Every structure is written in structure tokens, then in C-alpha cells.
Amino acid sequence: MKIDLYERIWMGLGVVLIVVFLGIMIVMNAAHAIQPPSHIETVDPKTIWDDPRFADLGVTLTPEGAKVELVAQMYAFLPAELEVPVGKPVTFRMSSADVVHGFEIVGTNANATLIPGYVTEFTITFPRKGEYLIVCNEFCGIGHHGMFGKVIAGGEPHEASE
Ligand code: CUA
Numbered sequence: 001m002k003i004d005l006y007e008r009i010w011m012g013l014g015v016v017l018i019v020v021f022l023g024i025m026i027v028m029n030a031a032h033a034i035q036p037p038s039h040i041e042t043v044d045p046k047t048i049w050d051d052p053r054f055a056d057l058g059v060t061l062t063p064e065g066a067k068v069e070l071v072a073q074m075y076a077f078l079p080a081e082l083e084v085p086v087g088k089p090v091t092f093r094m095s096s097a098d099v100v101h102g103f104e105i106v107g108t109n110a111n112a113t114l115i116p117g118y119v120t121e122f123t124i125t126f127p128r129k130g131e132y133l134i135v136c137n138e139f140c141g142i143g144h145h146g147m148f149g150k151v152i153a154g155g156e157p158h159e160a161s162e
Contacts, residue, residue, distance in 0.1 A: 058079050066091070075147040077147070084152070089123045092122055093119055094112070097116065101140050103136070109124070110122065110124045126153035129153055131151070134150060
């Protein structure tokens, strides 16, 4: 079989690009310690409201910082408003009572998926005082666009500028 010179060049270029892109992904992941989620903990969405791990929804201050327990359901985050400390680690523990929801804290790198049956956990430190919008970034039904919440980092919730 005869392969034209230009065809061979294009094929070679395709292989080179694949190798380069793969290399970039491997190097960037190693440099930024990007990993797939490793926290696997299950919870039965049918009994989540009676589950002791989600009995105390909202923010609890701890000696290190704070922890947040939150349940998402169509079309709200419960609770929708979280007042957390600034400059200290805040650990979020969350799940969904119905369908898959997103949990993105706009302006931070917190962006997680809340999957019924699983507990999503991550820790984040809010570097400065202020209000952060929480949005559901996973289409979850007709009320999806109205599903949002708020993080108030280190502030008086009702004095904050609107
Ligand atoms: Cu919840 Cu979209």
C-alpha cells in the first residue's frame, strides 16, 4: 500500500500531538497534585434525613476551623446560607436526597458533584472576608436555574453589602 508523503506527514503530526497533549496532562497533574476524588463514603438517600451524619445541618465551629453538613435536594441547598470563618480550613460534607446536583462556590476552586448515595467531602480555606455565591452547576430539573446559596466568610450576615 502506498501512502502519500503528505498523508504520512499528517499522520505523524497527529501522533506527535497526542503524545504532546498526554505529556502535558501527566506533567500538569503531577505538578498541581490533581487527583480524582478518593473519598468514598455512602449514605442512603431515602434515610438521609434520619442519618446521624446529617442530623446537624449547617456550620459547626471546630478548634481547627469549621465543618459544614449540607444536603441538596430539588431545588435548594439545605441550609442555603453558611457563615464560615476566614483563613481557617472549612470541611464540607454533603450529599443529595434526590438527583445529582452540583455544588460550586463561585470565585473559589470549590466545585463538586453531589450524588445521591454518596458523601462528598472536601476542605477549603476562604482567604478573605466576603460573600460567595453557591450555584448548582448540574442540570437537575425545571428549577435548576433557581438553585443557589451563599457562603458568608467571616462576616456579619445581615450587614454585608447587597
Ligand atoms: Cu440542583 Cu441544578
